[in-house]
Amino acid sequence: MRRRFVIGKILGALSTLVFVVVFNFFLFRVVNDDPINSMFRGRNLTPEQLDRLRVKFNLDGTKWEQFVAYVRQLLHGDLGYSLKSSRPVSTVIAEAIWPTILLVGTSTLLAMLGIALGYRAGWRRGSTFDATATSVSMLTYSMPEYWIGMVALGVFAAGLGWFPVGGLNDPGSTLTGLERILDQLHHMILPATVLAVAYIGEYMIVARSAMIDTSREDYLQLARAKGLREADVRKRHAQPNALLPVVSLSAINFGFVLSGAIAVESIFSWPGIGQQTQFAIAGPDFPMLQGLFLLISAAVILANLAADLLYGYLDPRVAGR
Amino acid sequence: MIDLQGFSVAVDADPARLILDHVDLQVGRGARVGIVGESGCGKSTLLRGLTGLPGAGLHVADGALSVAGYDLVGMPAAERRALLGKVVAMVPQGVALSLTPHRDIASHFADVFQLDDARGDVPGRAASLLDEVGLRGAAMVGRFPHELSGGEQQRVLIALGLARDPDVLLLDEPTSALDVGVAHDILGLIEDEHRARGFTLVCVSHDLGVIRRVAEHVVVMNAGRVVEQGPLERVTAHPTNPFTVRLLEAAPTLGAISTAPSNRSPLVRVDRLTVVRSSASSGAFRSQTQRTTTALDDVTFEVRKGEILGVIGESGSGKSTFLKSLCGLLEVSSGSLTLGDEVDLSVRVRRRPGSVLQRIQMVFQNPDDSLNPAHTVRRVLSAGRPRSEVDDDQLAELLRTVGLQRSMLDRRSPQLSGGEKQRVAIARALAQRPELLLLDEVTSALDVTVQAEVLDTLRAIHRDLGTTMVFVSHDIAVVASMAERIVVLRNGRLVEVGEVADVLDRPNDHYTSMLVELARRR
Structure with a gap:
């Protein structure tokens, strides 16, 4: 039963991924039939030159031929060339992905502090702690991240000058080794905090309501009647069950770690996936967008698969044991 | 101590x-x-x-x-x-x-x-x-x-x-x-x-x-x-x-038992009824793990016009499945289910004409789940009918039938007690003037004194309106106090069917005799 559960989930994730590949390919063909023509409209290019560009960007032949070629390239890890920079999409993504994982990953982990806050608030529902934590969470949850970002930039970077205004390093920086890393951390503090503040409310609210639901369960009464300390009742019987909605939420958010944070990366000129997405949309740079969409979809699918498998582990009823 | x-x-x-x-x-x-x-x-x-x-x-x-x-x-x-x-x-x-x-x-x-x-x-x-x-x-x-x-x-x-x-x-x-x-x-x-x-x-x-x-x-x-x-x-x-x-x-006990007039014609014929239910599991690539259970297996009996038929069985006996197939919520796998002489009840509820739907009404076990807490009693009772046709006097009359006051009309179910909720649910079913009223464990969520009152109300409705009722319960004493004939189901099979007195005095099956024996001891 258990193996069947795992295999079923993996097959499900793979089939979703295949669907995404197909959809992702045809979506961009429907949106724009001949991007070469629209990109170079008004420029002095001969039809032969245009045709050569079409071959380079894999836009010649029938849709089916294009698709087969696309899948073949994909299997070799080749995502085509960016229309804008003419560099391979995979190279651009590879450069942008680490800054993004660093920034968004750190802030997502920071935001998970909200889970602990939510548990505490939900367990002592109606306490001063609960009232304070809930209203602060609602406040930060309702503030858009670009707004928090602009305010933080204005106050702490431009105004007080505590932090640099943007980038991963100062332009023309010659620092190396540990100093370089510390400098990058210094650059990261502001955007990471902004993102964490924007995310923490969601975790807190979800964790709190999960804990409130769980705290009404009869099995906690039994745990108390057995003579367990309140802390043990919470740790052993309540928290693991209140974890399920939180796991789903975290999975979705971890999936989006790779998509970067378009608004915050743009505000802080952070050279990550979010910034690349913004550039590609502005282009529009179709091969780039296509590559980014595939990356984001794959990340979300993988994160959900991880959540499904974790679910099966946390709740024996899910895996059909 | x-x-x-x-x-x-x-x-x-x-x-x-x-x-x-x-x-x-x-x-x-x-x-x-x-x-x-x-x-x-x-x-x-x-x-x-x-x-x-x-x-x-x-x-x-x-x-x-x-x-x-x-x-x-x-x-x-x-x-x-x-x-x-x-x-x-x-x-x-x-x-x-x-x-x-x-x-x-x-x-x-x-x-x-x-x-x-x-x-x-x-x-x-x-x-x-x-x-x-x-x-x-x-x-x-x-x-x-x-x-x-x-x-x-x-x-x-x-x-x-x-x-x-x-x-x-x-x-x-x-x-x-x-x-x-x-x-x-x-x-x-x-x-x-x-x-x-x-x-x-x-x-x-x-x-x-x-x-x-x-x-x-x-x-x-x-x-x-x-x-x-x-x-x-x-x-x-x-x-x-x-x-x-x-x-x-x-407290219900095996006491006074009513006998059925023998010359009644059948209202519902249940002929070799089989219902296979599948517990579909969600997710891709799992159709092979889908489990099916035969909830009703080759069951034959009839519901007679104007009677109260008691259906008894434990969980998994198929008693709820029977009610759900009668009102078209479940697919009939084989056999037939006929209302009157002509209407085929093996058709799912979506494809039944309004006139057939109106003839069969069901009251569910738990009124907390079956009444929408956002709706007033007035809205519950007038559901399915054009607004112009509904007036408060009619609805008040309906409430009187189930022993409630007119002042209930503006209340919502959270403002009602358990017994009042179940009465509203019964009134809702009666609003359609059904020929056949299906009652699924309607008193098992109620206190014994409230249960006794609701059962009295149902008896009065049966006496005054002559509505045919199928009364399902796990409690043989409650069924015996209500019904004229009784059907005993176990694991989807018909164990026995007959007049209440016969079944109680001369059970054909050891399961029925155990139920009777345990009920007598109380």
Whole structure:
């Protein structure tokens, strides 16, 4: 039963991924039939030159031929060339992905502090702690991240000058080794905090309501009647069950770690996936967008698969044991 | 062993509201006490109060409690925790909800054993306790709560209660969610354990039958007070308090039985009806794990015009499946189901014409689930009819039929009591002027006195309107008091069908005779 559960989930994730590949390919063909023509409209290019560009960007032949070629390239890890920079999409993504994982990953982990806050608030529902934590969470949850970002930039970077205004390093920086890393951390503090503040409310609210639901369960009464300390009742019987909605939420958010944070990366000129997405949309740079969409979809699918498998582990009823 | 004097429990938020109002109770060592009363009377609070912890949002307002010489209320929390399970152990209510779903059975025992600082061989000790309560312990310890049947879960809960060999064992509704036969076995287990271990037993139940089985001393509670207590025989034979009298009278027993006029024509013909239900599991690539069960297997009988047909069976017997196929909520796999002479009822509800839908109406078990809490009673009753056709006088008349006042029209279901909700649900069904009324365990969520009133209302409706009714219940005494003929189902098969008197006096099947036997004993 258990193996069947795992295999079923993996097959499900793979089939979703295949669907995404197909959809992702045809979506961009429907949106724009001949991007070469629209990109170079008004420029002095001969039809032969245009045709050569079409071959380079894999836009010649029938849709089916294009698709087969696309899948073949994909299997070799080749995502085509960016229309804008003419560099391979995979190279651009590879450069942008680490800054993004660093920034968004750190802030997502920071935001998970909200889970602990939510548990505490939900367990002592109606306490001063609960009232304070809930209203602060609602406040930060309702503030858009670009707004928090602009305010933080204005106050702490431009105004007080505590932090640099943007980038991963100062332009023309010659620092190396540990100093370089510390400098990058210094650059990261502001955007990471902004993102964490924007995310923490969601975790807190979800964790709190999960804990409130769980705290009404009869099995906690039994745990108390057995003579367990309140802390043990919470740790052993309540928290693991209140974890399920939180796991789903975290999975979705971890999936989006790779998509970067378009608004915050743009505000802080952070050279990550979010910034690349913004550039590609502005282009529009179709091969780039296509590559980014595939990356984001794959990340979300993988994160959900991880959540499904974790679910099966946390709740024996899910895996059909 | 237990000495309660002027014991009062109040609500934290409103200290003037007493859930328990100066309760006095003395229980000797090894005695068996039953506490009986209706929902909200404070019996469960009293039971929890005996552990010194009356429950969330409640506190002990007054009085003294002593259990085995310990003042459980006055002592520090840490000291009390050490005594829970050893001096006084609780077996909670709510079979399917009381075991933590993500923990296996052994770890439920580990919690208890650790309190004695003698963890040792947890699975081994757990297994021997489980063996003692009639389970195969070695196979049980590694399993999770959802893999156990209701009866098995109840046995695990009892074993947990016994784990530290308590002086006092508290049982809260030990059989309320169980089928009659399983409940019988559980009560037998409780009697055996009491004899073997000699603990003091306090059992709470709304069901006098349960109290009769396990107790020698009975305490009757109403509205937070003890209204009567004494030896079981004295209280049940010569009750002195009017509430006790009412409770005893309302309890369904196998008594007066109506006989059916023989010349009735069939209204519904059930011919070789088979319904296969599949429990579809979600997710891709799992169609191969889809399980099917034959919920009704080749069942043939008829519902006669103008009768009340009782359908009896335990969970999984197919009784709800039968009702659901009648009203088109389930697919008929084979066989036929005909209304009158012409209408084919094997058609799903979506494809039935309005005239057929109107002829069959159903009332569900739990009105909390079947009435939309956002709708007023007026809206519930006028559903499915154009606004111009509905006027308050009609609706008031309808409410009068089910014994409710016109003033109910503007209320919503959360403002109604359990009995009132079920009456509204019945009125909703009657609003369509059905020929056939399907009643699915309509009183099993109600207190016995309320149940008696709702049953009276249904009898009056049957007498005045002549509506044909199919009355489904797990309680043979309730069915026998309502129905003229009876159908007994078990595991999807028809066990027997016939006049109530015949079935009760000369059961053809050992299952029916067991049901009758258990009902007679109450």
